[in-house]
Structures are given as C-alpha cells and as structure tokens.
Amino acid sequence: MSLAQEKTERHTLSVLVDNEPGVLARVIGLFSGRGYNIDSLTVSEVSQEGHLSRITIVTTGTPMVIEQIRNQLDRLVPVHRVRDLTVEAISLERELAMVKVRGTGEARSEALRLGEAFRARVIDATTESFVFEITGKSDKIDQFALLMQPLGLVEVSRTGTVAISRGPEAM
Amino acid sequence: MSKEMTGAEMVIQALKDQGVDHLFGYPGGAVLPIYDALFQQNHIEHILVRHEQAALHSAEGYARSSGKVGVVLVTSGPGATNAVTGLADALMDSIPLVCISGQVATHLIGNDAFQECDTVGITRPCTKHNYLVRDINDLARILHEAFYVAQNGRPGPVVVDIPKDVQFAKGTYVGRENIEHKTYKPKLVGDNDKIQQAVEMISAAKRPIFYTGGGVINSGPAASRALRELARLTGVPVTSTLMGLGAFPAANSQWLGMLGMHGTYEANMTMHDCDVMVCIGARFDDRITGRLDAFSPGSKKIHIDIDPSSINKNVKVDLPIIGDCTKVLEALITTWKSQDRHIDRDALDAWWAQIGRWRARNSLAYRQVADVIKPQQAIERLYAATKDRDVYISTEVGQHQMWAAQFFRFEEPNRWMTSGGLGTMGYGLPAAIGAQIAHPDALCIDIAGEASIQMNIQEMATAIQFNLPVKVFILNNRYMGMVRQWQELLHGGRYSHSYSEALPDFVKLSEAYGGVGIRCEKPGDLDAAIQEMINVKRPVIFDCIVDQQENCFPMIPSGRAHNEMILGDMAIDLDAAISDEGKMLV
Numbered sequence A: 001m002s003l004a005q006e007k008t009e010r011h012t013l014s015v016l017v018d019n020e021p022g023v024l025a026r027v028i029g030l031f032s033g034r035g036y037n038i039d040s041l042t043v044s045e046v047s048q049e050g051h052l053s054r055i056t057i058v059t060t061g062t063p064m065v066i067e068q069i070r071n072q073l074d075r076l077v078p079v080h081r082v083r084d085l086t087v088e089a090i091s092l093e094r095e096l097a098m099v100k101v102r103g104t105g106e107a108r109s110e111a112l113r114l115g116e117a118f119r120a121r122v123i124d125a126t127t128e129s130f131v132f133e134i135t136g137k138s139d140k141i142d143q144f145a146l147l148m149q150p151l152g153l154v155e156v157s158r159t160g161t162v163a164i165s166r167g168p169e170a171m
Numbered sequence B: 001m002s003k004e005m006t007g008a009e010m011v012i013q014a015l016k017d018q019g020v021d022h023l024f025g026y027p028g029g030a031v032l033p034i035y036d037a038l039f040q041q042n043h044i045e046h047i048l049v050r051h052e053q054a055a056l057h058s059a060e061g062y063a064r065s066s067g068k069v070g071v072v073l074v075t076s077g078p079g080a081t082n083a084v085t086g087l088a089d090a091l092m093d094s095i096p097l098v099c100i101s102g103q104v105a106t107h108l109i110g111n112d113a114f115q116e117c118d119t120v121g122i123t124r125p126c127t128k129h130n131y132l133v134r135d136i137n138d139l140a141r142i143l144h145e146a147f148y149v150a151q152n153g154r155p156g157p158v159v160v161d162i163p164k165d166v167q168f169a170k171g172t173y174v175g176r177e178n179i180e181h182k183t184y185k186p187k188l189v190g191d192n193d194k195i196q197q198a199v200e201m202i203s204a205a206k207r208p209i210f211y212t213g214g215g216v217i218n219s220g221p222a223a224s225r226a227l228r229e230l231a232r233l234t235g236v237p238v239t240s241t242l243m244g245l246g247a248f249p250a251a252n253s254q255w256l257g258m259l260g261m262h263g264t265y266e267a268n269m270t271m272h273d274c275d276v277m278v279c280i281g282a283r284f285d286d287r288i289t290g291r292l293d294a295f296s297p298g299s300k301k302i303h304i305d306i307d308p309s310s311i312n313k314n315v316k317v318d319l320p321i322i323g324d325c326t327k328v329l330e331a332l333i334t335t336w337k338s339q340d341r342h343i344d345r346d347a348l349d350a351w352w353a354q355i356g357r358w359r360a361r362n363s364l365a366y367r368q369v370a371d372v373i374k375p376q377q378a379i380e381r382l383y384a385a386t387k388d389r390d391v392y393i394s395t396e397v398g399q400h401q402m403w404a405a406q407f408f409r410f411e412e413p414n415r416w417m418t419s420g421g422l423g424t425m426g427y428g429l430p431a432a433i434g435a436q437i438a439h440p441d442a443l444c445i446d447i448a449g450e451a452s453i454q455m456n457i458q459e460m461a462t463a464i465q466f467n468l469p470v471k472v473f474i475l476n477n478r479y480m481g482m483v484r485q486w487q488e489l490l491h492g493g494r495y496s497h498s499y500s501e502a503l504p505d506f507v508k509l510s511e512a513y514g515g516v517g518i519r520c521e522k523p524g525d526l527d528a529a530i531q532e533m534i535n536v537k538r539p540v541i542f543d544c545i546v547d548q549q550e551n552c553f554p555m556i557p558s559g560r561a562h563n564e565m566i567l568g569d570m571a572i573d574l575d576a577a578i579s580d581e582g583k584m585l586v
C-alpha cells in the first residue's frame, strides 16, 4: 500500500487554457511549488477568437502523483480542460528540432547522408555548416542529435513535445 | 443594469450589488480614488484596521462566523505584501475572501515605481485566483467573477489588483446578473452510483466512523444539519478535525471529540481500528493522519469532497464522492431511508462498547492544584461561564489553541475560528473583531497566548474605534508554550529563544488603548474574574497567569501512528518516543 513504492511513469498531458496573462506562470508555479517534474512543456495559442491556448506537458511521477497533477491543473480557474493523453487516448506525439552541424569533408557528407535517412531537411547551409530541421518523436530527435555529435554538432534547439489524440474526437 | 461611472465608483457599486455591508481596509496612495468613492456613500461600512494582515484575518473571522464573503481593501506595494500572510491563511483554510488592492498606474507597471510590487505575481501561489485589471471595461465583470470564484467550489481568497488610472477611468458598469465564470463550474452533486455504494459500505460496516472537517462548515448550516441526521440514522460515531469543530454537537453522545495530533484517545483509536471510514469535507492532513503507512490500516475509506484534488492526495481511498457536503449528505440520507438501511445492531453495540473503554481512559485528564491556574482549567471555566450565551471563539496559535479545541465545547457551526492550515500567530484578535462586526451583540473571545497576541496587538485600537467589545483571554505561560513543549520532547529541554522575555503589562496595555485590563493569578479568583470580563461591554484583555510548564496532551508524536499516542499521565521517556525520522517532521 505504501505510496512511495509505486513506480514512476511518464505521461503527456494536454491542457486547454484561457490565453490570458499569467496563465503559464500559474501552470509552471504549480509544478515548481508542489515539486512535480516537467520533462517538456510547450504552449501556443490554438484559437484566436476563443482566446484559447494549448499547453502540452510531459511529466513523470507515480500514478498517484500524475492523478494529483491532473486534478491540480483542472482546478486552476483559467483551465478549461485537462486530458491525460497517455491513458485516455491513443495519441500522436511529435517534436520539432533544429540541429546545427559544423564540418567539412567526410564528416560533412556523412551528416548529410544521416540527415536524409532521418528525413531531416536542410534549412540553412554554408560551406562549413548545415542547419537541419527534423520532426518526429522525441527519442528519434535524441538519436539524431547523438549521431551528429561526432560529426560536428554545434547546437540544438527543440520545441518540446506536442501531442494530439488519434481519431475524430477533440480533447 | 449598465451605466457609465469611474472605476472607483464601480468598485463600490459592485460591492453593493454583491450585498457587501462591511469592508476591512487600510488606505494609501494607490487606492485613494476608491477611498474617495467610499467617503461619498453610506451603504458600506469601512473598518479601518491597524495593519493589513489584520484586515485579512478580520475578513476571515467575518466570513467564517457569517458564511458570507469577507472583503478587504489595501494599497499597492507594502499594503499588498502585508496582506500576503492573510491570503495564504485563507487559502489553506478555504475561506472565501475578495481582496482588492491598488496598483500603480498601468503605464508605470514594471518600472519599479514608488510602492509598486508585482502583486499578482506575489499572490499567485497564495490565492485561489487573482486578476490584474488593465482595462476599465473588464473591471465590473472581474469584480463579480471574483465573488463567484471566492465562494463557489472549494472557497478561497481572490485578489483583484486595480491600477490607479483604471480607478479614475470611466467605463460602463455591468451588474452581477448571470456572471459566473465561463469555465470554473465545480461539481456539486455526487454521482448516484457512488451514493449507492457508500450506503452499502456504511450499512455493511461493523466498526464505522465519520471523520468530518472544515468542508462541512464551509458547505453551510444545512450540511451540519444533514451530518447530525445521518449520524442519528446510522448510529455511527463522529469525530472532527480542528477546522470542523461545531458541525457536530459536542453534547451529543456520538461525539468522540477532536482527532489528530492533539485529539482524544477515543477519536484516534476509533480511526485506527475502524473498518469503514467516511471522510466528509476533510483532507487527510498530516496533523490528522500521523504516520501515513500506519494510518487506519484495516479500513475501507469513503471520501466526500468538493475538490477533486483532495482525493488520493495523501491517502488512497476506496470510494471518492466529488460534490458539495450538503448535497452528498442529503443524498445519503434519502437513499438510506428509502432503502430502510441499518448497521448490524450487535456489531455496532460491540463497537460502542470498545469506544467506551477508550473513553474511560479519560485522555484529556489533567491535575488541578490549589495555587496555580492550569490552562485547561481556565478554558473549562471560561466555557462554563459562557456556554449559555451567543459566543464566538477565535484563537491564536500554540498550546492555548489546542486546549481551546479540546476543552471548549461547540454545539453549532461557525462559532469557532482558528488558523488551522497555516497556523498563523496573530490570527485571533483580528478574527474576533471580524466576528464581532458580523455579530454585534454576541460575545466574541480570542483565546490567546502571550506571545501570539503581540503579533497583532495593535488591533486593540480598531476594537476601541469601532466600539467592539471583543475579549482577549490570554493563557499567559510566559513561554511560547508549543515551541517549549517540542523543545522539551525533541531537543533535550534546551529552551532556545522560546521564553517570553520583556512581556508588557497586559492590563496597562489594554488600558493604554482605552480598553479594560483584568489579571487573574489564582484558581479561586477565576470564576469571578471571568464574570467581570463578560459583564464589561468594552474590549478587555484578560491576563490569565497559568502554569508555565504544562504540556498539551494527548499527543501523537510526529511520525507515529494513531495507536501510539502519548497520554499526559504516562510515565515515558519522551525523547525515545520520537524517532529520528519523526524529528524531521514539523
């Protein structure tokens, strides 16, 4: 019965909120104030006329903590809806990253070949560098960045995970 | 109704429309337009406090004793930061407040202007919700929304921060009609199948208990009536948290007294050994549960709460019912009656017999002596002298608070105001003032400690100014008694900075404010002195000199289970009674 013994799980939560000042601070403050983890967080307006933003949070915790996070989010006044996409739906998760690689000669062509294999697009090129744009699940991006390491990886900028459920229904 | 007016006028109009009669506040540069509008009307009485923290606690006392929303007005910067403790207190204890703060003009925000602070940033984690009003056309709606949010669902404090230019600006006022929040719509009615399951679980119980909390008080008097009815129908024993005292009458034979760290032996043992626990509007706080993994190990648990985030937070329950206590209790009663349910008579008799044996342990017993007043005795005498009156009790924080909870007996809800969640010293006097404002003819008493009272003693001036005959009943043990007790139990009796040095002469202090001072040092003088205090129709500080060394028992040491209570008459090695892990806990 001991709670501490429960295993931690990773969940993706979708949160629909009023797009008003301070709403992100409320969500982040909730996580820091109560000691919850944020593995990734993305936010953007999704309906201009409805003034709605969608926040996607990837978090880890025991099932009891995840349930707490859900309920704590749900009781914030500007929060419309919270869905745990990991348990309530079969969901799609994607992340976009830009990856800058610097190099010449064999390393440079190897980076380009790997980019193709990962379906990354070259969105900037100089004689000694590329910027790749890559989308996919987060582990694919991790993998890509890892492979680029010895080939002259300079920096990575990632959006964090966005997610949506499969099928015709909205969250 | 919609009409053109200034922001400051809108504030007054919105308060009027919300039925506000009293406002606790303190002026300053950033709220001058609102004070000007206040000056030009006479619907709302403004109570001038002497410190903004006290405005919040007064509003809490007002709200808790009347069931209405408490309303506060403070200025920007230091006015707002002084309000923070009161906001945090109200959030922890789920008290509905609306706190209006002034802010520097919109174009100055972010420039470190004079008396600017990030009020919404600072108060975000200590309010249920807060607003910065940037546009006059949002002001009326936000004010009405603030009242809606403060009192619906689990109640709490709401801040509305209004820049000075918005107070001067003209706009269109909208009335309160139909204003509710577009998304914040708490669930009030419990699911039918859950109600049915609960009725089945309770009727199949052999060793049931009702564990009730502040949610029953917050839900309104109807919840207390329903609790009494359900207890009568089922015959189940009832205990309560500190916050819930009064929801169930102390005179009722099914009452076990308060539970938790300083609760009665019978309440805690009943919790520990029960087979079905019905938690009604309480939240399994650490003061209640003791060691979590040993908390009521053999019971099935039903949890009724309006706030889904209270469910499974500390303790996993078998049957959560989300809803308002009144509605859920009434549904339980209806179902219980219509299905003609009852608990097995023999099982219940055996359970009550067991409870009787625990009661016989007489866990609140203390020893009286001839020449020194025992603090418990002082509360008992105070209770005896006031029980037939219309009485409202508030407290500060410490041993005296626990003794008040143990020895004062409450028959009705809304009569007891104490800082439960935050444990704020300095709460009691302003809370008594708030209760007195709401109930001008009642007897409002702050049961205080000599250390706590000094944290908001300046409110004596408020009491004098507004002719509020509040009584401050100090159990003066010349110690921060609760700190001293923990130092005795946990830190080898090294009383580090817990001695109340350089105490003022409380009698003279009261007189200096224009009140009455009474000192009592001998048990034999107690009754007469208390009578004198009651008879005086002015503010009184009663300096009751009590035993310095008395400890508050029974006690579940931190990190221990309900069945590991320390009782006052046990000869035990206290240091050994508390584990090293327990010492880490507060």
Ligand SMILES: Cc1ncc(C[n+]2csc(CCOP(=O)(O)OP(=O)(O)O)c2C)c(N)n1
Residues within 6 Å of the ligand: B396, B397, B398, B399, B400, B401, B423, B424, B425, B448, B449, B450, B451, B452, B453, B475, B477, B479, B480, B481, B482, B483
């Ligand atoms: C604002 C605040 N500061 C510190 C504490 C910690 N604290 C809890 S009880 C207590 C001692 C209170 O002393 P007193 O008012 O004399 O009450 P007693 O315990 O002696 O009855 C202290 C310092 C607190 N609860 N609140």
Ligand SMILES: [Mg+2]
Residues within 6 Å of the ligand: B398, B449, B450, B451, B475, B476, B477, B478, B479, B480, B481
């Ligand atoms: Mg003291």
